[in-house]
Amino acid sequence: MKAIIFDMDGVIIDSEPLHCKLEREILKELGGKITEEEHNAFIGTTDYHMWSILKEKFNIKKPVDEIIQMKKERFIKNIHMLNLVDNVEEFIEKLHKKGYPMGLASSNNRKIVNLIVNKFKLDKYFNVIISGEDVSKGKPHPEIFLKTAEKMGVEPHNCLVIEDAKNGVIAAKAAGMKCIGFKNPNSGEQDLSQADLIISSYDELDLNTLKGLFN
Incomplete structure (x- = not known):
């Protein structure tokens, strides 16, 4: 990873x-x-x-x-009205302290992505930020993840994606990446079965778990 x-x-x-x-x-x-x-x-x-x-x-x-x-x-x-998902910033902070490069790949438009990043001061964590306006094909096509990996200078097979939607999981796997499916009850009944691991809380994740997906 x-x-x-x-x-x-x-x-x-x-x-x-x-x-x-x-x-x-x-x-x-x-x-x-x-x-x-x-x-x-x-x-x-x-x-x-x-x-x-x-x-x-x-x-x-x-x-x-x-x-x-x-x-x-x-x-x-x-x-x-929006809030961060529970425990997500603590999880991102851990990865940041360990020096892992992180990318944001959102289907949302650039203006809203930037507003969210600024509102929650997330820019210090992400090396690359790609919006839906930066690609010609949306998820479930893998373009957004492949473009993010390319901008980060990392081979797709060395990337891990965290997604809450069926379309995103399909896109991540089509990109040749490992994928964690985050079961967010507010995202509707999403089929995350293609993910390598499914979680309901960021409390379930630690670095050993993440690295284990690549063994």
Whole structure:
């Protein structure tokens, strides 16, 4: 293990409930409605991917870029409501003290990623920060993880990814990386079965456990 890559939403910040609330409100305003199960299938993907599919499904007239902007503005207005996932900063601090390079690979847009990083003062931990706007293909495609590893100068097979969503786990494994599935109850019923290890709390992790995944 030479580097650790974190997803952001649902892994570092407990933001999925806010995302889902705003997306459902906007979809309702635009004349559409989806079940919780259908919504959960989009967790971990980019806004562009999700809204492109919903636009076609419900014959929405508003351009995708405008819908994404609506969501972005509402999310930013509510950013004060967000908190870090329990014990995640202590875990990141441990890795940082041991000198492990860390990357952030979020499907969220660059503006929100930067706002979250600044709000919680996370920039001191991450060597590389990649957003959904920095790639052409969203998760479950592995591009975001491969790009993060490349920017960090680490071979994919030496990277460990921490993800809370099925799409993210699939992307990490497709990138040839080890993956820990973080079972966040606020991220919906996610199938994390392809992960090398599934946890429900960062208290379950120590360096020996992480290194053991590479043996």
